[in-house]
Amino acid sequence: MAATSVLTRPRKQSRDATLQKADSLLAAAAVLIAEKGFEATAIRDVGRRLEVSLGGMYYYFASKDDLLFQIQHRTFTALLAEQERIAEQPGTPEARLHRLLTGHLAFFARHPNEMKICTFELESLKGDFYDRVLVVRRRYFRLLADVIADLTGRRERKPRGHDRHVTLFVFGMLNWAFMWYQAAKDGPVEAVAAEMLDLIVHGAAPRKRR
C-alpha cells in the first residue's frame, strides 16, 4: 500500500476547505506538469504558484508521486462518474455511444491538462498508485466496450480480439483529439462526436459501395 495523503486520511474538521485547497493545488500542478513533464516539475514550484510552502505541500500530498496519483485518480474517477450517468440513460446503442463520445470530448475540453497527464504520465505512476489508477481506467474501458458490444451485436462475448481492438480504436480517435481539437475551428464537441459516430457505425466508404 502506498503512502496516503491528507486527502485519503479521515479528518474531523475543515475537510471541505482542505479539499478545496487541494483542488487548487492539483489544478496548478496539472498546468506545470502538462507543460514541463512530471520528471522536470518540482513539488516546490507547484506550491510557489499558489504561495504554499514546501511543508504546506507535504500537508496535502505525501510525496510528488502522490500528487501525480491524485491528479490521475481524481480525473479518471470524475470522468467515469459522469460517463456512468450518461451510459445509464436509455436509447439505441448509436444514441448512447454518441452521448458517451460527446461526454468524453467535453470532459477533455474542460480538463485538457489533466487528460494530457493521464496519457503522457501514466507510466510515471509506480506500484500501488499505478494499480489503483488502472482499476478506474479499466472500468471506463469496460463501460465503452459494453456499449460498442451492443452496437456490434456481440454483447454476450467478452470484448477480446476484434471487439477489444474496436474499443481501442475508438479510444484512439477520442484521445488523439488533444493533438488537434479547437472549438473555433472544429465546431462543438457534439458535432465532432456525430462524425466519429458515423465512422464507427457506418464506415467512410460511400453508401453505394456498401
Place this chain on the structure above:
Amino acid sequence: MAATSVLTRPRKQSRDATLQKADSLLAAAAVLIAEKGFEATAIRDVGRRLEVSLGGMYYYFASKDDLLFQIQHRTFTALLAEQERIAEQPGTPEARLHRLLTGHLAFFARHPNEMKICTFELESLKGDFYDRVLVVRRRYFRLLADVIADLTGRRERKPRGHDRHVTLFVFGMLNWAFMWYQAAKDGPVEAVAAEMLDLIVHGAAPRKRR
C-alpha cells in the same frame, strides 16, 4: 533560421562515419527522452551513455533543441519516405489504405521511442525547428488524407470539415497504438491494420443493420 548542426552542414570527409555516430547518439537520446521527457533530459547524459563528452555532443548537435529537432525531423522524414513508396503502389483505395495502416504500425513498432517523442514532445520544438517538422508532418497527413478521399469518393474536395476529421480519427487509431499494442497479445500489425481498415471502410454495426 535556427542554428544548424554538423548533420546539416556540408562536409568534405568522413560524412558517413559522422552520420553513423549521430544515428547512435540520436537513438540513445530517444531512449532517454522517451523515458524521462525532454525537459528532464540533459544533453550530457545522452553523451555519457555512449561515452561521448559534452564537447563531442556539441560537435554533432548545435543545441539540445537541435537534438530534439533531429530526432523528430529524421523520424518523420523516414516514415514519409517509406509511406510514399507504399502509396505509389497500385490498388483499390481499400488495398492502398490497408498497406499504409500496416506501414505506419510497422514503423511505430520499429521506432517506439522516436514516435513517442514525435507525439509527446512536438510542442517542445520552438520556432523554425517546429515549422520544419510541421512541413513533413503536413505532407504525411496529406498522403493519408488523399487515400481516404479516394475511399470516400470525395477526392476533388480539399479534406476540410468531415474528411479532415475522418483523417484525424484514423491518425488517432494509429497513434494511440503506443498505449496498448503488443505483438504477442495483439497479433501481427497486418492483422491489426486489417481490423482497423474494416472499421474505417464498413463501420462496426452488424451487416444486417446497414
